[in-house]
Amino acid sequence: MWLYLALAVLLYFVIRSYRERQQVDNLREKYVFITGCDSGFGNQLARQLDAQGLRVLAACLTQKGAQELERLTSDRLKTTLLDVTSTESIEAATIWVKECVGNKGLWGLVNNAGIAYPVSPNEWLTKEDYIKVLNVNLIGLIDVTLHMLPLVKKARGRVVNMSSIVGRLSTMGGGYCPSKYGVEAFSDSLRREIHPFGVSVAIIEPGYFRTSMTDIPKNLEILEQQWIKVPEEIKESYGRPYFDAFYEMFKYNLATRCCTDLYMVTDCMQHALISKYPHTRYSAGWDSRWIFIPLSYLPTSIIDFVLTRSAPKPAQAL
Numbered sequence: 096m097w098l099y100l101a102l103a104v105l106l107y108f109v110i111r112s113y114r115e116r117q118q119v120d121n122l123r124e125k126y127v128f129i130t131g132c133d134s135g136f137g138n139q140l141a142r143q144l145d146a147q148g149l150r151v152l153a154a155c156l157t158q159k160g161a162q163e164l165e166r167l168t169s170d171r172l173k174t175t176l177l178d179v180t181s182t183e184s185i186e187a188a189t190i191w192v193k194e195c196v197g198n199k200g201l202w203g204l205v206n207n208a209g210i211a212y213p214v215s216p217n218e219w220l221t222k223e224d225y226i227k228v229l230n231v232n233l234i235g236l237i238d239v240t241l242h243m244l245p246l247v248k249k250a251r252g253r254v255v256n257m258s259s260i261v262g263r264l265s266t267m268g269g270g271y272c273p274s275k276y277g278v279e280a281f282s283d284s285l286r287r288e289i290h291p292f293g294v295s296v297a298i299i300e301p302g303y304f305r306t307s308m309t310d311i312p313k314n315l316e317i318l319e320q321q322w323i324k325v326p327e328e329i330k331e332s333y334g335r336p337y338f339d340a341f342y343e344m345f346k347y348n349l350a351t352r353c354c355t356d357l358y359m360v361t362d363c364m365q366h367a368l369i370s371k372y373p374h375t376r377y378s379a380g381w382d383s384r385w386i387f388i389p390l391s392y393l394p395t396s397i398i399d400f401v402l403t404r405s406a407p408k409p410a411q412a413l
């Protein structure tokens with residue numbers, strides 16, 4: 096009996112691994128549009144897909160980022176400038192993509208652009224701080240998707256949306272976690288609606304990775320600036336020792352938690368784009384797969400305990 100069971104398990108993994116490696120045909124004729132290609136995952140994915148022979152349409156926020164990417168890639172890869180917070184900019188990018196893809200349509204739309212700061216206890220922030228992050232990570236992503244969707248439907252292609260483990264488990268204050276929860280919600284409803292048109296939607300949920308978003312000096316500088324702006328009454332309720340402890344904890348987490356192997360994420364994005372059997376969700380990174388996603392299924396009281404057990408205590412805590 097045990098032998099049959101072992102053989103069945105083995106067979107399952109062999110079939111699964113075979114399925115995982117099946118790719119769609121004609122990669123060289125497939126167009127993929129990626130936002131936020133100046134740096135980080137977007138930049139690496141653009142170079143990776145270009146090397147695979149796909150036709151990459153890379154959107155950068157800056158001219159410098161676009162020029163640098165063009166320098167490192169083949170003539171197939173084309174760049175444009177895109178600020179996802181501007182509808183005019185998205186409209187211009189959509190016209191450009193339409194011209195590039197002709198009647199083939201757009202095989203892949205990768206919504207990758209994002210920002211994280213400011214990250215701090217919620218009470219230290221203003222409405223504008225939230226709007227800034229939500230505008231890029233959520234509203235920008237939705238706006239780009241709504242503009243590009245007819246082109247993706249034409250190709251019966253794929254939408255790949257960059258979320259995060261913090262779209263499953265809110266670990267910090269600021270607009271970043273709400274923006275990623277929003278990405279999850281938008282992607283889930285879109286997937287169900289768009290499936291009848293032959294379009295798939297994949298959600299990427301990376302853990303912590305070393306990119307310019309997790310740059311330590313930049314994050315710490317923004318945290319310090321944020322503290323200066325906190326109203327006196329709120330400052331008193333937390334106290335300077337709280338800020339110092341929070342600062343050190345933030346610094347320690349950024350320094351020790353970030354994985355440097357960005358391929359763990361871009362390989363998932365690539366799979367979502369070119370596999371015959373793309374997944375709905377990709378847990379990218381060890382921390383995502385083995386800590387944060389499993390933790391997100393536990394009762395809230397346990398999650399709260401785990402996430403707050405080593406947090407500093409505010410001066411006026413009861």
Ligand SMILES: NC(=O)c1ccc[n+]([C@@H]2O[C@H](COP(=O)([O-])OP(=O)(O)OC[C@H]3O[C@@H](n4cnc5c(N)ncnc54)[C@H](OP(=O)(O)O)[C@@H]3O)[C@@H](O)[C@H]2O)c1
Pocket residue numbers: 130131132133134135136137155156157160177178179180207208209210231257258259260300301302303304305306307308309
């Ligand atoms: N790093 C992580 O640990 C981590 C974990 C989970 C999820 N993510 C997600 O992964 C995605 C990529 O981030 P990353 O880690 O690769 O960081 P990154 O290197 O900072 O990349 C973000 C990219 O978005 C661009 N961007 C910023 N604002 C934009 C705007 N308004 N319009 C268009 N592009 C804009 C940036 O351009 P500039 O470089 O010119 O500013 C940059 O190219 C983000 O959605 C992020 O939330 C990151």
